[in-house]
Amino acid sequence: MSVTAILLAAGQGLRLKTGVSKPLVLLNKKPLIQYSLETLNSHPDISALIVVVHPDNKKKVCSLIKRLGIDKVKGVIEGGIRRQDSVFNGLSMLDPSADSVLIHDSARPFIENKCITETVREALKSGAAVTGVPVKSTIKQVLVSKRNPGVSIVVKTLPRENLWEIQTPQVFKKKIILEAFAAFGDSDVTDDAMMVEKLGYPVRIVRGSYNNIKITTPEDLIVGEAIAKKLNR
Secondary structure, three states: OOEEEEEEEOOOOHHHOOOOOHHHOEEOOEEHHHHHHHHHHHOOOEEEEEEEEOHHHHHHHHHHHHHHOOOOEEEEEEOOOOHHHHHHHHHOOOOOOOOEEEEEEOOOOOOOHHHHHHHHHHHHHHOEEEEEEEOOOOOEEEEEOOOOOOOEEEEEEOOHHHOEEEEEEEEEEHHHHHHHHHHHOOOOOOOHHHHHHHHOOOOEEEEOOOOOOOOOOHHHHHHHHHHHHHOOO
16 A cells, blocks of 8 residues: 655645645644645655745745754645646656545644544455534535625535535545546535545545634634644644
8 A cells, every 4th residue: 555645735825824835824823724734744654745835935945844854845836726637636646656635724734633543444345535623513505696796595404413614634646636637627616525525436434523614814723723732732
């Protein structure tokens, strides 16, 4: 088994309003990207690591990787305009020996070893697996007025027991994810699994953790600080 992890860190994090690119924003005195780098590098199922960065951060991220002694990194490559473009750039660096690909957002710093293990093993069996958690909130489908976009009307309340919030990591057999990008890489999608779904492959879901939040807004940084301290990270 050879699993290559693609770590996405090409976002600038403008919504954080910190003046620092998101991967380098400090969370409990550590750069955000450091959490995922250390976890993926130490996991026994990960054979190689490809890091996708914004051009402005490449030197700083490479310096951090060297300082931390992250020895599984096989390449640091610049990202694209869209998230999927960044993933595609990472896929272009895959070693021919790789069997499967794990894709993870560095904006999710609290990825757990157990989650990596279970998602990788499910993907090895079924071909595609994603991490997620059941939604806690009530979710309503709404209709937005075309004449007045500020007006929305509830259409219906969706059954919560069938709704999951999808996270990363997402793991795929190499053949499947490459086929998905060849077919739908130009489409607008919200995650990599969506392209695999479009191909007709079943995507299994592995229960993740509510700690595995995505750092996007200033409020997320506050929550992230609390989680980091709770987990002693």
